[in-house]
Amino acid sequence: xxxxxxxxxxxxxxxxxxxxxxxxxxxxxxxxxxxxxxxxxxxxxxxxxxxxxxxxxxxxxxxxxxxxxxxxxxxxxxxxxxxxxxxxxxxxxxxxxxxxxxxxxxxxxxxxxxxxxxxxxxxxxxxxxxxxxxxxxxxxxxxxxxxxxxxxxxxxxxxxx
Numbered sequence: 001x002x003x004x005x006x007x008x009x010x011x012x013x014x015x016x017x018x019x020x021x022x023x024x025x026x027x028x029x030x031x032x033x034x035x036x037x038x039x040x041x042x043x044x045x046x047x048x049x050x051x052x053x054x055x056x057x058x059x060x061x062x063x064x065x066x067x068x069x070x071x072x073x074x075x076x077x078x079x080x081x082x083x084x085x086x087x088x089x090x091x092x093x094x095x096x097x098x099x100x101x102x103x104x105x106x107x108x109x110x111x112x113x114x115x116x117x118x119x120x121x122x123x124x125x126x127x128x129x130x131x132x133x134x135x136x137x138x139x140x141x142x143x144x145x146x147x148x149x150x151x152x153x154x155x156x157x158x159x160x161x
Contacts, residue, residue, distance in 0.1 A: 026050070026064045026120045039149070041157040042086070046079040049086055049160060051153055052124070058147045059098050059156060060126040061090050070119045071109060083123055090125045093159035100127030 029038040029050055039051040041061070052060040063086045065079045072080065087105055094100050106124050108114040147155075 024068060024120050025117060026122060027068055030064070030066050035157075036150075036153060039153055041153060042089075042160040044082050044086060046076075047082045047086055049090065049156075051149060051156065052126075053149070055126070055149075055152075057126050057128060058152055059094055059100075060124065061156065063087055063090070063123040063125060064120070065122075068120050070121060072121065075121075087123060087125055089160055093156060094125075094127040097155050097159055098127045101130050102128040104128055 029040055030048060032038050035041070035043075039053060040048050041051060042049040046067070047063055047065045050062050050064060052062055063083050065075055065083065067075060067079065069075050075083075091103055094103055104124065104126050107121055108116070108124075109121055111118060
């Protein structure tokens, strides 16, 4: 049997067991000022861009409104516009940094839709390549990422600046 060690996940698991996870990770990240620690790569007027701590692919971002809203109807037009403008900027950054063959944009609104953070909508934005869902993901339920999260943070933050 092969083992893949992911010690960075221990902090998340330890915090979840101890009940230390914030009620809403996005509201908590929005309030804090230590962007490198929270992985916030860009702050806009009504939305911010944050790296997914548990990415599907290198560069996996989430565009998040500051307002805690579960549905699109809970956001004003200016926030919705800014979110799409940030998605456009992310697309440009991905093309420059990672040369993807495609890009996924998506939202999971509600538990039945697969939302991992209930109550605070966010737009997943991630670069994709043919074959990036390889056997490790499919059979081993393990992701293999070619870049450390800290490196991704610096590259994407600089590209969105």
